[in-house]
Amino acid sequence: MTPLRHIDIAIIGGGVIGLAIAERLAAEGRDVTLIDPNPPGETISPNAASYGNAGTIADYAILPVGTPNVLKNLPSLLFDRNSPLAIRRAALPALLPWLIRFALQSLPGPAERNARTIAALMSTATADWLALGARLGGEDILKKRGCLYVYETAAAFRAAERDMAFRRSLGVTVDLIDAATLRQMEPALPEVEGGAAFFPKAVFLNDPGRMVGLLRGEVAARAETVTATVDRLERQADGILLTGPGLRLKAARVVIAAGAHSRRLAAMAGDPVPLDTERGYHVEWDMPAPPVTRPTCPTSRGFYLCPMQGRLRVAGTVELGGLTAPPSPHRIAKLVEGARQIFPDLPAPNRDWMGFRPSMPDSVPVIGPSRAGAEVIHAFGHGHLGVSLAPVTARIVADLIAGRAPHMPLAALSPARF
Incomplete structure (x- = not known):
């Protein structure tokens, strides 16, 4: 037996x-052990968000x-296989409770x-990302060029005014720009009848x-890292027992940050939560100079055109279908087709993944x-905002462990809300 x-x-x-x-936590002098199936320094699995x-x-x-x-x-969205929000029909019975909650949360008041x-x-x-990038020496990776939502029709552009007014009321800086201004900012994009929303601070x-x-x-340099899978989490009088193949640890505090795999661990900790899995699709073309200079979302298509270092990434769409089904070739093909409708000269993509x-x-x-x-702190369920909210979440968790009051109330984030 593995020693405890x-x-x-x-x-x-x-x-x-x-x-x-x-x-x-390591920066605050805490004794941290990070547990993950992938060894530190190894390329992150393509099925990881x-x-x-x-x-x-x-x-x-x-x-x-x-x-x-x-x-x-x-x-119509869920059952149109070409929709930017779709569902694998075989997964519908298992997803039905989640979908009912989703529908209730889509009502005006909850939304x-x-x-x-x-x-x-x-x-x-x-601000949190700029500070983190500076600590890591990754300032050159953070680009301050804003982001665009493109509206291809005049009607869609007019309809965006109400949406953007609501975002402004919640502190978002956004400018609605006409088609000519959009053309000046991103000349490689095809002309549109509408315009765009430009988020200059993004x-x-x-x-x-x-x-x-x-x-x-x-x-890896400042904390212990353990390559293992946690199969069991058990509360005991003197700590939280974590076990799995080759793993037996007892921790005073545990943070569950296992992304789409967090639901079973949360349930073991005493918190059943309605977490499910969106499957996001990605396609990349290697090129020295991507045709856009900032993330650009053609809103009717449900994906982003992302100018990465040495490549163009097309990322997006939502497919509800769980953790076990294979990727859908149709979803990849629709991303490629959508990208070529904007940039017809794109060759065969260099890679794709889900x-x-x-x-x-x-x-x-x-x-x-x-x-x-x-003794257990949750930090999962970020959906489309995991990268954005990583340092924000880290600050909240560090405050909780240190006994400090977080910068915002946590009731709306609590597992007790369910």
């Missing part, structure tokens, strides 16, 4: 959330996935409440994998102590 070891703080999960928490993303520190992305407009169109919670979380995301990572690699290196997003029905992450006792 006693440790202070265990963080389960080595994605961007777990790494940011480990970095913050930290590997593939749009790279945006999306301080403007305060709307939940579920809104009254989405609710109105939900049946507005969720947006306000997300806005409060996102309010410091850019920052993006032009190499998310490299930034996560810097985080992994910092954590990643898992840990998604809550209200689009609000679970951050805070377990209902069964503060």
